[in-house]
Amino acid sequence: MTTQREYALANKITPQMTVAAEYEQIPARKILQGLKSGRIALVKNKNRAIRPMAVGENCLTKVNANIGTSKLRSTIQAELAKLKACAQYGADAVMDLSTGGDLDGTRRTLLGKTKLCFGTVPIYQLMCESRSGLDGDALLEIIRKHCAQGVDFITVHCGVTREVAALLKRYPRVTGVVSRGGSYIHKWLNKTSQENPLYERFDELCEIAYEYDVTLSLGDGLRPGCLADAHDKAQIKELEILGKLTRRAWRKNVQVMIEGPGHVPYDQIARSMRLEKKLCRGAPFYVLGPLTTDIAAGYDHIAGAIGGTLAAVNGADFLCYVTPAEHLGLPDLQDVRDGILASRIAAHSADLVKYPERSAARDLAMARARKALDWNAQFKLALDSAKARSVRLAKGQNVKECTMCGDLCSMREM
Amino acid sequence: MTTQREYALANKITPQMTVAAEYEQIPARKILQGLKSGRIALVKNKNRAIRPMAVGENCLTKVNANIGTSKLRSTIQAELAKLKACAQYGADAVMDLSTGGDLDGTRRTLLGKTKLCFGTVPIYQLMCESRSGLDGDALLEIIRKHCAQGVDFITVHCGVTREVAALLKRYPRVTGVVSRGGSYIHKWLNKTSQENPLYERFDELCEIAYEYDVTLSLGDGLRPGCLADAHDKAQIKELEILGKLTRRAWRKNVQVMIEGPGHVPYDQIARSMRLEKKLCRGAPFYVLGPLTTDIAAGYDHIAGAIGGTLAAVNGADFLCYVTPAEHLGLPDLQDVRDGILASRIAAHSADLVKYPERSAARDLAMARARKALDWNAQFKLALDSAKARSVRLAKGQNVKECTMCGDLCSMREM
Numbered sequence: 001m002t003t004q005r006e007y008a009l010a011n012k013i014t015p016q017m018t019v020a021a022e023y024e025q026i027p028a029r030k031i032l033q034g035l036k037s038g039r040i041a042l043v044k045n046k047n048r049a050i051r052p053m054a055v056g057e058n059c060l061t062k063v064n065a066n067i068g069t070s071k072l073r074s075t076i077q078a079e080l081a082k083l084k085a086c087a088q089y090g091a092d093a094v095m096d097l098s099t100g101g102d103l104d105g106t107r108r109t110l111l112g113k114t115k116l117c118f119g120t121v122p123i124y125q126l127m128c129e130s131r132s133g134l135d136g137d138a139l140l141e142i143i144r145k146h147c148a149q150g151v152d153f154i155t156v157h158c159g160v161t162r163e164v165a166a167l168l169k170r171y172p173r174v175t176g177v178v179s180r181g182g183s184y185i186h187k188w189l190n191k192t193s194q195e196n197p198l199y200e201r202f203d204e205l206c207e208i209a210y211e212y213d214v215t216l217s218l219g220d221g222l223r224p225g226c227l228a229d230a231h232d233k234a235q236i237k238e239l240e241i242l243g244k245l246t247r248r249a250w251r252k253n254v255q256v257m258i259e260g261p262g263h264v265p266y267d268q269i270a271r272s273m274r275l276e277k278k279l280c281r282g283a284p285f286y287v288l289g290p291l292t293t294d295i296a297a298g299y300d301h302i303a304g305a306i307g308g309t310l311a312a313v314n315g316a317d318f319l320c321y322v323t324p325a326e327h328l329g330l331p332d333l334q335d336v337r338d339g340i341l342a343s344r345i346a347a348h349s350a351d352l353v354k355y356p357e358r359s360a361a362r363d364l365a366m367a368r369a370r371k372a373l374d375w376n377a378q379f380k381l382a383l384d385s386a387k388a389r390s391v392r393l394a395k396g397q398n399v400k401e402c403t404m405c406g407d408l409c410s411m412r413e414m
Numbered sequence: 415m416t417t418q419r420e421y422a423l424a425n426k427i428t429p430q431m432t433v434a435a436e437y438e439q440i441p442a443r444k445i446l447q448g449l450k451s452g453r454i455a456l457v458k459n460k461n462r463a464i465r466p467m468a469v470g471e472n473c474l475t476k477v478n479a480n481i482g483t484s485k486l487r488s489t490i491q492a493e494l495a496k497l498k499a500c501a502q503y504g505a506d507a508v509m510d511l512s513t514g515g516d517l518d519g520t521r522r523t524l525l526g527k528t529k530l531c532f533g534t535v536p537i538y539q540l541m542c543e544s545r546s547g548l549d550g551d552a553l554l555e556i557i558r559k560h561c562a563q564g565v566d567f568i569t570v571h572c573g574v575t576r577e578v579a580a581l582l583k584r585y586p587r588v589t590g591v592v593s594r595g596g597s598y599i600h601k602w603l604n605k606t607s608q609e610n611p612l613y614e615r616f617d618e619l620c621e622i623a624y625e626y627d628v629t630l631s632l633g634d635g636l637r638p639g640c641l642a643d644a645h646d647k648a649q650i651k652e653l654e655i656l657g658k659l660t661r662r663a664w665r666k667n668v669q670v671m672i673e674g675p676g677h678v679p680y681d682q683i684a685r686s687m688r689l690e691k692k693l694c695r696g697a698p699f700y701v702l703g704p705l706t707t708d709i710a711a712g713y714d715h716i717a718g719a720i721g722g723t724l725a726a727v728n729g730a731d732f733l734c735y736v737t738p739a740e741h742l743g744l745p746d747l748q749d750v751r752d753g754i755l756a757s758r759i760a761a762h763s764a765d766l767v768k769y770p771e772r773s774a775a776r777d778l779a780m781a782r783a784r785k786a787l788d789w790n791a792q793f794k795l796a797l798d799s800a801k802a803r804s805v806r807l808a809k810g811q812n813v814k815e816c817t818m819c820g821d822l823c824s825m826r827e828m
Contacts, residue, residue, distance in 0.1 A: 071820040073810060099822055127822055174781045175825070183824035225824075226781030227766065227774070266727060267767040292723065292763035294777040294784075297792060298801035302719050302759050309706065309720045313680060327784065327792075328802060329809020329817040345716050349706035352641065353681040360641065363708040367588045367640030370708075370741065378711060378741075387712035388742060395743020396487060403743040406485040408513055408541055410597035410639075411589070 003213040004042040004052070006253040008035035016042055020054040025358050030058050038246070039282040041153075041255040043093070043117050046213040048150045053092050053117035055257060055318045056284035060355065061347035062318045064119070064286070065091040065340050066331075068098035069106060071128075073330045076106055082336045083114055089340040089384060091321070093117035095155075099124050104145070111150050119153040119217065122146050123181040123198075134188040136197025144208050153215040155259060156205060158198040158245050159238035160185040160221035167234040168222075175225030178262075182221020202245055206252040215255040217286060218242045223262035226294050230264045231272065243279035257284045257318065260311075264290040269307055273315035286318040287311050300326035301342035308343060312350030319343045341384050348383070371411055373400055417627040418456040418466070420667040422449035430456055434468040439772050444472050452660070453696040455567075455669040457507070457531050460627040462564045467506050467531040469671060469732045470698035474769065475761035476732045478533070478700070479505040479754050480745075482512035483520060485542075487744045490520055496750045497528055503754040503798060505735070507531035507567075513538050518559070525564050533567040533631065536560050537595040537612075548602040550611025558622050567629040569673060570619060572612040572659050573652035574599040574635035581648040582636075589639035592676075596635020616659055620666040629669040631700060632656045637676030640708050644678045645686065657693035671698045671732065674725075678704040683721055687729035700732040701725050714740035715756035722757060726764030733757045751798075758797050785825055787814055 001007055007014045013028045017035070020042055021028035034040025034057050044052035055062050067082040069075070079098070086094045094116045098106045103125050111118055122143045130138055146154060160182050168177070168186070177183040185196050198205060209216050222238040224230040242258055249256045258280045264272055269290055276285045290307035291300060304322030312319060323331040323339035331339065351359040362381055369377035375392065382388035395402065401409035415421055421428045427442045431449070434456055435442040448454025448471050458466035469476050481496040483489070493512070500508045508530045512520045517539050525532055536557045544552055560568055574596050582591070582600070591597040599610050612619060623630050636652040638644040656672055663670045672694045678686055683704055690699045704721035705714060718736030726733060737745040737753035745753065765773040776795055783791035789806065796802035809816065815823035 070817055071822065072813060073817045099820070124822075174778065175785045178824045180819060180822055180824050184822075226784070227777050228781055265766055265770075266723060266763050293759060293766060294780040295762070295795055295797050296759045297780075297796040298798055298805050299755050299759055302716055302756050303763065305716050306720050306723045306760060306763055309680060310724070325805060325809060325818070327816070328805045331818075332809075341710075341713050342716050345707060345710045345713055346720060348709070349680050349717065349720055352679055352707060356679075363641050364588065366708040366711075367642055370640070371589045381709055382711040383709050384712055391712050391739060391742045395739060395746075399486060402741070403484055403487045404739070404745075405594060406513070408485065408538075408594055408598075410592045410594050 002046060003210060003253045003255060005035050005255050008032045016044060016052045020052050023051060024054055024059050026058055034058060037282065038250050038256065039284070041215045041257050041284050043152050043215045044213070045147065045150050045152045048152060050115045050117065057282065059317065060358065061312045061350050062092040063090065063340060063343040063347050064093040064095055064318060064320045065336055066095045066097050066320065067336065068096045069100035070330045071100040074100060076101070076109060079106065079110060080113060081333050083110055085333055085336045086340065087114065087116055089337050090344050091116060091340050093119060095119040095121070097121055097124060099128050103128060107146070107149060117152045119155065120146050120151050121155040121181055123157065123184065127184050134185060134197065136201055139197060140201065140204055140208065143205065147208055147212040147214045151214060153217050153257065155181065155217045155219040156198050157181045157185055157219035157221040158196070158202055159218065159241040160196050161199050161241060162189055162195055164222060164234050164238050164241070165189045167237055171233050173229045173232060175229055177221060178225030179219065179221045179223055181219060185221060202248060206249050206254045209254045210252055213255070215257055216249055217257045217259055218245060220259045220261065223260065223288065224264065226263050227265050230261065230268055239276060239279050243281065246280045246283045257286045260285055260287040260316070261290045262288055263294060264292070264307060266292045266307065266310065269310045270314040273311055277315050284317040285315060286320060287316045288320040289322050291322065297327050298324055300324065301339050305342040305346040308346035309349045312347060313353050319347055344383050373411055416460060417624060417667045417669060419449050419669050422446045430458060430466045434466050437465065438468055438473050440472055448472060451696065452664050452670065453698070455629045455671050455698050457566050457629045458627065459561065459564045459566045462566060464529045464531065471696065473731065474772065475726045475764050476506040477504065477754060477757040477761050478507040478509055478732060478734045479750060480509045480511050480734065481750065482510045483514035484744045485514040488514060490515070490523060493520065493524060494527060495747050497524055499747055499750045500754065501528065501530055503751050504758050505530060505754050507533060509533040509535070511535055511538060513542050517542065521563060531566045533569065534560050534565050535569040535595055537571065537598060541598050548599060548611065550615055553611060554615065554618055554622065557619065561622055561626040561628045565628060567631045567671065569595065569631045569633040570612050571595045571599055571633035571635035572610070572616055573632065573655040574610050575613050575655060576603055576609055578636060578648050578652050578655070579603045581651055585647050587643045587646060589643055591635060592639030593633065593635045593637055595633060599635060616662060620663050620668045623668045624666055627669070629671055630663055631671045631673055632659060634673045634675065637674065637702065638678065640677050641679050644675065644682055653690060653693050657695065660694045660697045671700045674699050674701040674730070675704045676702055677708060678706070678721060680706045680721065680724065683724045684728040687725055691729050698731040699729060700734060701730045702734040703736050705736065711741050712738055714738065715753045719756040719760040722760035723763045726761060727767050733761055755798050762797070787825055
């Protein structure tokens, strides 16, 4: 037996399930049951020595941070600093989306420096290196290389098919295909008469993923790039295809997550979550945002936190952060910190609703520390202790209360 | 006739109603109907020459920014800079919560420098200046002074009564009374056998408000200061009292808003909004946050945007901003900017749901500008143009795309 799903189906609780269950504060049996039904993914490459990240039903909402070089910016030093920030500020996973410099070397270096769950989008490497377009053999070779290097999950845009492309042609969008991988595939489909190899050769893809117990994160190449494009026919069709592929992967004992939007009006977010759970039989849902407005440039981490909370309350299991640099440029270190914190606030706000018995104690302790004007306890309990401390310091800390109210402090008055 | 409500009840459309209706892009008759039912407040001191702020049913969600000196910090120069930022970054109203320096002079100066709707919490002045505690005569005198100076709305904690104090004693809270005005009154009630003069002398208060058409913002002295205290008996009782006072004020042709929480778990926010609308007969609801977690110190503007969006979708009409300095110190200029933007994103995200016909065009234009890689149009359409421009600049703008994707840009690929 190779994959955690396989062990679960054989009713064997593995050390990985036990470790994850301890972190989640739930019985290991619940992890096992989730793996069996596919409603939980235990994300970890079988060759990597980390605590697996449990994503899905009964699991705390997880946060991913995207880092990586671009063709125009960034160095390995900058990315290493961002990687350190990911652990420091509470990301559960990190994706290396590098498209600049030595891609294999960057990935190897980053993988060697973190115990966080680690993901990639292998098609980016093809986009950077291939001279012959979307070559299926080359792409599967890249995927195998990422898996062999120890990557825990990979985004694969298997649902961008000729059928979906035809729908896109028939029902045009305002912003078209905004997923980088998705738009590369879509362009290829339009230029050739071929099918997306990630769809056509899905069984081969599953075989590679199985060999390393790498979780397939089925990418939403058709995620809406603006509110007006949300829930169009192409997006729904892709999700239907991903649902079918999910079941095929499960039959091959491969673990699956589904990726989701994107830009979605607030009142469509709950529906979007329910639709994924229905079409993909409860597979864990990994969402980007969702952003509840298109006009928050410079503050998209906030729009993402607004949408992410509602999404997580309604079934999203894993939030991909959005940073203040979204739509404007490559995130820097401060953007990474701000993006993680915004997503953590969203995830925790949702977990207080989904799992109050596991989440509320810290908030209660904070409330008591506030009442006691115990600043050190407050800093310790804050999601970002260093930030809380530095803000108080900057505002003037030479008083028992804070500089907002001084001796009019209501905590003191009582 | 003196107040806009009075004109509405006489079926007379005033220039104020017309101006507000134009801004809202709704017929003036809708404003008139809302004023009649009390579901809209047209907030403007009758002696002040500004565009009135319409708050309530059918009106766009409004945003308030709190500024003002504290006993420990800030100067009039700093507050003037914050006041300027309020207009620049899109606040609809500003409250002067000063508790330090020359309070009357500060208020006069700020009022003279803004066309924004302007509010105060008169009891703060009593707290700073009174040596005899909660003297009803002195408080009413201060209230009259604020109204005569031109203030458009005042927070008055009329619902912190002996009955409420008894409930607080019987059902203790983790953080007690966290409203500054509320805790001052509560302390007084515990120390004396007297009743809250703002409750006992509510008719006199209404007479002053009527004279200047100042909107009474009935304060929630019992707002929860942590998630654990949300919706306790004291809070609900105060809201019931405010509901009764609302009807008394309406009978005297005085306009009313209700203030709301505070710290509220995400799954209780919709209920909180419905409860206010029911108990207060649809009076406009003015909420602080709500914050969906207690542990976001340094980032409470984000927790407030998460709660504020859900609140506004479910009936909140007016969002009081929360800044990154909340719980830590007096906000500075950058905090004011960040707080306003977070609230604007929340308000706009909600308005896209409540009033798409009035709100969606700007988002659609932004989507088109993105597709066209038209950066100047994007900056113009962004909620904070200067920020969007400066982020792009900092990331490197010497390419047609952005430094995130460079020539892998999906907008270009299409």
